Amino acid sequence: MLVDFGFDLAGRTDARLWRGLTLSILQALLGVVPYLVLYFALEAVFAGRATDALAWGAAAILGVCLLLLWVVRAHAMLDNFAATYALVCDMRLRLADHLGRLPMGFFTRRRTGALADVLTGDFAIYTEVVTHTWGLVIANLALPVCIAGVLFLADWRLALLAVATIPFALLAVIWSQWLLVRAGEKLMDAKADTVGRLVEYIQGIAVLRAFGRTGAKHAALAASLARLEKQSLYTELAPAPALLMYGFTVELGFTIAAVVGAWLMTGGALSPAVYLLFLVLSLRFYKSLAELGIYLAELRFASATIARIRGYFGESAQPEPAAASLPTGCDVVFDNVSFAYEEQTVLKRVWAVMRPGTLTALVGPSGSGKSTVAHLLTRLWDVDSGAIRIGGVDVRAMAMAALQAHIGIVFQDVYLFRDSVLNNIRLGCPDADAEQVLAAAKAARAHDFIVQLPQGYETILGEGGYDLSGGQRQRLSIARALLKDAPILILDEATASVDLDNERLIQQAIAALTRGRTVIVIAHRLWTIQHADQILYFEHGRIVERGTHAELLAVENGRYRRQWQAQQQAGGWRIGGATGVRSVG
Incomplete structure (x- = not known):
């Protein structure tokens, strides 16, 4: 031509x-x-x-x-x-x-x-x-x-x-x-x-x-x-x-x-x-x-x-089903799921069931496949083999809009847009009125710091929310998820990069967020998920241990137990002055 x-x-x-x-x-x-x-x-x-x-x-x-x-x-x-x-x-x-x-x-x-x-x-x-x-x-x-x-x-x-x-x-x-x-x-x-x-x-x-x-x-x-x-x-x-x-x-x-x-x-x-x-x-x-x-x-x-x-x-978009199906519940099933990225295996035959009203924690070393589970559930990628089902329906058989409506996510790295605080929270539900936004912000323990901003909820945030602290950005993200009110919730390292004071407030907000939902938490700090209904320990793309906190601690020389002991020991150490690192426990 x-x-x-x-x-x-x-x-x-x-x-x-x-x-x-x-x-x-x-x-x-x-x-x-x-x-x-x-x-x-x-x-x-x-x-x-x-x-x-x-x-x-x-x-x-x-x-x-x-x-x-x-x-x-x-x-x-x-x-x-x-x-x-x-x-x-x-x-x-x-x-x-x-x-x-x-x-x-x-x-x-x-x-x-x-x-x-x-x-x-x-x-x-x-x-x-x-x-x-x-x-x-x-x-x-x-x-x-x-x-x-x-x-x-x-x-x-x-x-x-x-x-x-x-x-x-x-x-x-x-x-x-x-x-x-x-x-x-x-x-x-x-x-x-x-x-x-x-x-x-x-x-x-x-x-x-x-x-x-x-x-x-x-x-x-x-x-x-x-x-x-x-x-x-x-x-x-x-x-x-x-x-x-x-x-x-x-x-x-x-x-x-x-x-x-x-x-x-x-x-x-x-x-x-x-x-x-x-x-x-x-x-x-x-x-x-x-x-x-x-x-x-x-x-x-x-x-x-x-x-x-x-x-x-010309790049192939993820396919939409010709006749979309709607799930009849909000239970999540990973049925022998395997996934590879650029010829590198990330997940191998993962099987797990997450029931409504329960909290499932995904733990394990970095690169073990925890975040990939969340990405596959939300169809950022599609599985290579096996299936992921919500309410008995394969996520690939659901319309993307329906899938997105069923899942709320609180990311570790929160991105806020150059817009008002009100509209950044309203991203979770564009049709929400001011009272609903206010209720979500209060439940997320964000209302107090919002009203102290120059124009309160109408304050225009900088690109990415750089003018807020990490804990404040995280609480706005939780407010978004509360406003969306999705039956399935994914918390991806929601408290990994905040201080202890903010972590306490965020944990309170998360407690309000998880009631009555199917909750999946990706965590490094094991003390934050010790009350989970089930804990899945990932290693090299496989679930190598599963159970409650007490059950996994009882496993002699178990991976979860070793990681728990290492974190407990690390909690008793601090940086010293001229003498370097010393124990205080």
């Missing part, structure tokens, strides 16, 4: 686009009328038939034509711009929605900055080029065709000479596009690398300062920016040889036709009126072709961008 506009990715058609296309063609036809008037006027002048009536008639026709041309051009531009901007906007929204339905493995393989650049930078390039050249390409394609038709009517010999070099010019256009696409792909890669490094540098600036590594990372970022600058310049210059060849080829055709036309005229085989018309039309003809070559090159560059966007659309 010579040019890919990508409008099909919007998922709909727009009548304005095709109306604008029709008007652009009509604009080209109207653009030929003045030249036809010129031809007949010249014929009359050279034949000695020029009169005042002829002059006034020609002027009237030109006036009407110019008025119609202005009206048609205005409506064509309005329709073309409105349609292309609307379609590109819908395309961007569809891509964002599609990304939201991809498995988590897609995101772990890519930098966040690179993905953000697709929705911003890539689309900005594509939008700028496509919206400004769609109508112009059509007009500059239709106008030469119309002019060529007039040239053939005037003198087929000169017309053949005029168009003889166009096939060679098109080869030059294809060459320029090939050069531009090759350079553009490298530019996109350089840009994605730079954006990724820039986001990483900004997000990690505190860590870099703490370890005195800002210089090293800054140097890497500077090198990436230098590569981007070099590649940007190269991309601008890459198609120059082909475009020069295109211009030379087009102008060569005009030169040959002009010389031959002069020879025919001096020999009496061509009238002066036709020759003059040919010269005037040819200049407009070749000017349109020159502009068309530039627009096609720009659109080909945009096509390289749209190819990257198509690549994201």
Whole structure:
């Protein structure tokens, strides 16, 4: 395909686009009328038939034509711009929605900055080029065709000479596009690398300062920016040889036709009126072709961008069932579940049952598969074998919206949006009124610190909630989950990164949150889950021990027992002054 506009990715058609296309063609036809008037006027002048009536008639026709041309051009531009901007906007929204339905493995393989650049930078390039050249390409394609038709009517010999070099010019256009696409792909890669490094540098600036590594990372970022600058310049210059060849080829055709036309005229085989018309039309003809070559090159560059966007659309989303089922309860069953990520086994034949009104704790060393259990339950990934059922229904047979409605999650790393406290809590239930939000905040032990903020619940939080402490962010997350009121609750290391005072408040909030629900807790601090109804100890992707706290402590030399004893022992140690580490227990 010579040019890919990508409008099909919007998922709909727009009548304005095709109306604008029709008007652009009509604009080209109207653009030929003045030249036809010129031809007949010249014929009359050279034949000695020029009169005042002829002059006034020609002027009237030109006036009407110019008025119609202005009206048609205005409506064509309005329709073309409105349609292309609307379609590109819908395309961007569809891509964002599609990304939201991809498995988590897609995101772990890519930098966040690179993905953000697709929705911003890539689309900005594509939008700028496509919206400004769609109508112009059509007009500059239709106008030469119309002019060529007039040239053939005037003198087929000169017309053949005029168009003889166009096939060679098109080869030059294809060459320029090939050069531009090759350079553009490298530019996109350089840009994605730079954006990724820039986001990483900004997000990690505190860590870099703490370890005195800002210089090293800054140097890497500077090198990436230098590569981007070099590649940007190269991309601008890459198609120059082909475009020069295109211009030379087009102008060569005009030169040959002009010389031959002069020879025919001096020999009496061509009238002066036709020759003059040919010269005037040819200049407009070749000017349109020159502009068309530039627009096609720009659109080909945009096509390289749209190819990257198509690549994201081509990523397989997690399948939705053709006929969704609804669970009849909120019990959770892992039935011989196995899962591997990038050929590395993460879970092996996991079997477990979590009943309503009970709390199941998942413990074990880091990387043992605990968090993967939560990810598979929420379908961030799908199992490789076995099944996960909620209320007797395989989660893969549930509509994603229904699955999300059944599960509430309190993450270890809480993300808050740049919005009011009220709306951040309301994320759990967008239709909740202020009183429901207030009740959830009180139950989550968050109300007291919220009312002390400058505007209380209307306080706008910084991006990520950086202006709140870890414990405060965690309590807002619990308030979200309370407001959602889902029958299944996952607590992923909810107290792992907070101090003891905040941990006490969060434990009180969690106690309110877990009543009457199927609760799954992922924990490292074993004392926080000693009252769990069942504890599953993971190691190397398998459940190697299961039971209550008392039952697992009774296992001689058991893994849970050793970890409990190690944590109890660690609790009796503290950092000493000059003497280093010493026991106080």
